Amino acid sequence: MQQKTLRLFIGGLATETNTFSPLPTGMAAFAEAGIYRGDATKLPPRLFTAPLHEWRRLAQAEGHQVHEGLMAAAQPAGRTVRKVYESLRDELLAGLQAALPLDMVLLNLHGAMVADGYDDCEGDLLARVRMLIGPDAILGAELDLHCHTTLAMLDNADALIAYKEYPHTDTLDRARELYALCRDAALGRIRPVTRMADCRLIGVFHTTREPAKSFVARMQALEGNDGILAVNFGHGFGLGDVAEVGARIWVIADALQPGAVARAEALAGQLAQEVFAMREASRPTSLDVACALDQALAQAANADKPVVLADSADNPGGGAPGDATFILQALLERQLRDVVSGIYWDPQAVALCQAVGLGARLELRIGGKLGPTSGQPLDLTCLVHNIAENYEQTDMSGQRGALGSAVHLEVLNNGGGLHLVLASQRSQVFHPDAFTGLGIDLAAMKIVVVKSSQHFYQGFAPIAAEVLYVQTPGAVFGSGPSLSYTKRAPTYWPLVANPWKD
Numbered sequence: 001m002q003q004k005t006l007r008l009f010i011g012g013l014a015t016e017t018n019t020f021s022p023l024p025t026g027m028a029a030f031a032e033a034g035i036y037r038g039d040a041t042k043l044p045p046r047l048f049t050a051p052l053h054e055w056r057r058l059a060q061a062e063g064h065q066v067h068e069g070l071m072a073a074a075q076p077a078g079r080t081v082r083k084v085y086e087s088l089r090d091e092l093l094a095g096l097q098a099a100l101p102l103d104m105v106l107l108n109l110h111g112a113m114v115a116d117g118y119d120d121c122e123g124d125l126l127a128r129v130r131m132l133i134g135p136d137a138i139l140g141a142e143l144d145l146h147c148h149t150t151l152a153m154l155d156n157a158d159a160l161i162a163y164k165e166y167p168h169t170d171t172l173d174r175a176r177e178l179y180a181l182c183r184d185a186a187l188g189r190i191r192p193v194t195r196m197a198d199c200r201l202i203g204v205f206h207t208t209r210e211p212a213k214s215f216v217a218r219m220q221a222l223e224g225n226d227g228i229l230a231v232n233f234g235h236g237f238g239l240g241d242v243a244e245v246g247a248r249i250w251v252i253a254d255a256l257q258p259g260a261v262a263r264a265e266a267l268a269g270q271l272a273q274e275v276f277a278m279r280e281a282s283r284p285t286s287l288d289v290a291c292a293l294d295q296a297l298a299q300a301a302n303a304d305k306p307v308v309l310a311d312s313a314d315n316p317g318g319g320a321p322g323d324a325t326f327i328l329q330a331l332l333e334r335q336l337r338d339v340v341s342g343i344y345w346d347p348q349a350v351a352l353c354q355a356v357g358l359g360a361r362l363e364l365r366i367g368g369k370l371g372p373t374s375g376q377p378l379d380l381t382c383l384v385h386n387i388a389e390n391y392e393q394t395d396m397s398g399q400r401g402a403l404g405s406a407v408h409l410e411v412l413n414n415g416g417g418l419h420l421v422l423a424s425q426r427s428q429v430f431h432p433d434a435f436t437g438l439g440i441d442l443a444a445m446k447i448v449v450v451k452s453s454q455h456f457y458q459g460f461a462p463i464a465a466e467v468l469y470v471q472t473p474g475a476v477f478g479s480g481p482s483l484s485y486t487k488r489a490p491t492y493w494p495l496v497a498n499p500w501k502d
């Protein structure tokens, strides 16, 4: 029997919104990270366009017809400006409407996007897509695991597939799974039905260590058996003050298999309780700046590799500005040498370095410009070691990520030896090549400070004697009782010791 040719639409709209961040997300933020108007797959893959490349490749290999629409993404920051969200959404919908009728729609979303007037952008978008494509077309979306999985999203999509790994090393594996699942559904081979359970907590889970590492393996082992198509763990994004913030499990079953939906429901409930049980053991241990430096110096003295300190709270990937100086201030006070710290988002300082050129010395005011979560600006005497234009680093998914113009400076105030990397484009540190690309020898450093919460881990763990997480008063504060949510019902840990008890 000849296989049906599917009409497929691919596109997306993605950003992660830290509603506590001082930076609004406007059109320029999308333009900087990339607005692709149907041409994402004609250009080299980036973090948020790589799934579209994969979907096109797989669909065309099977003889299906691909229509590509808008794909826009922005670096995480504060709420997206209302008219910016509406105009990007409407452009995506207009492209989709022009491609009707469709058998299948695959969207690359984040899952924690908030705009002024829209606490659930993905729910709004998926509902509008469903209205256009009708009840029978298959609608699938790939999500970051740091998502708010809302009922509106679930009601309108046939399949939501979230990354399983943090750092997100599996974005393409999940893209392929979403494609296969939706293709099978569009061809009538399966009928995906989802059952979700609230884990009743707001927390952080690094899948590079136990117990979350084994939980990922457990989810994967459950998939493909007894009509269970996919098991998802949305960790949630604790920096979004929205009604449905929090961790959730959702299990996709094949309703064509007897009893599968009931099994999915039971499994979701069981796994949600398992997540709750690992809440304390999963909590990342973070040190204050003084303890972290003491520990790093002690360990670096006996190691031939640097100790890596994560400036978790000033992670641009969580919506922080990326110009906080809390750790830098401490490095200066202790007059430490053989230290490199980055990436500071400071386009003004970068422009001044470009003006004076390589090898120049200059007085620079660095960092501390974006608000109280950035600390104080520091006035430093600097030597410009290197300047790079159109500078890039490798991200955790293996794609190249833009940093704009970047400079390598040496701070001379304490006799030198303290190195900084500044960039004009805001980004967390993903990979050692963010430093080595400017000629910095990381093996010669005692301490490497990276502005990132966890995505750096994949690249830096192999070159580190030790990785330490540091807590400062930055914009990405650890989720916990100190956060004040105004919209979520008070049925979650750590606000309530045991929200499962009736």
Ligand SMILES: [Zn+2]
Pocket: 144, 145, 146, 168
């Ligand atoms: Zn994420």
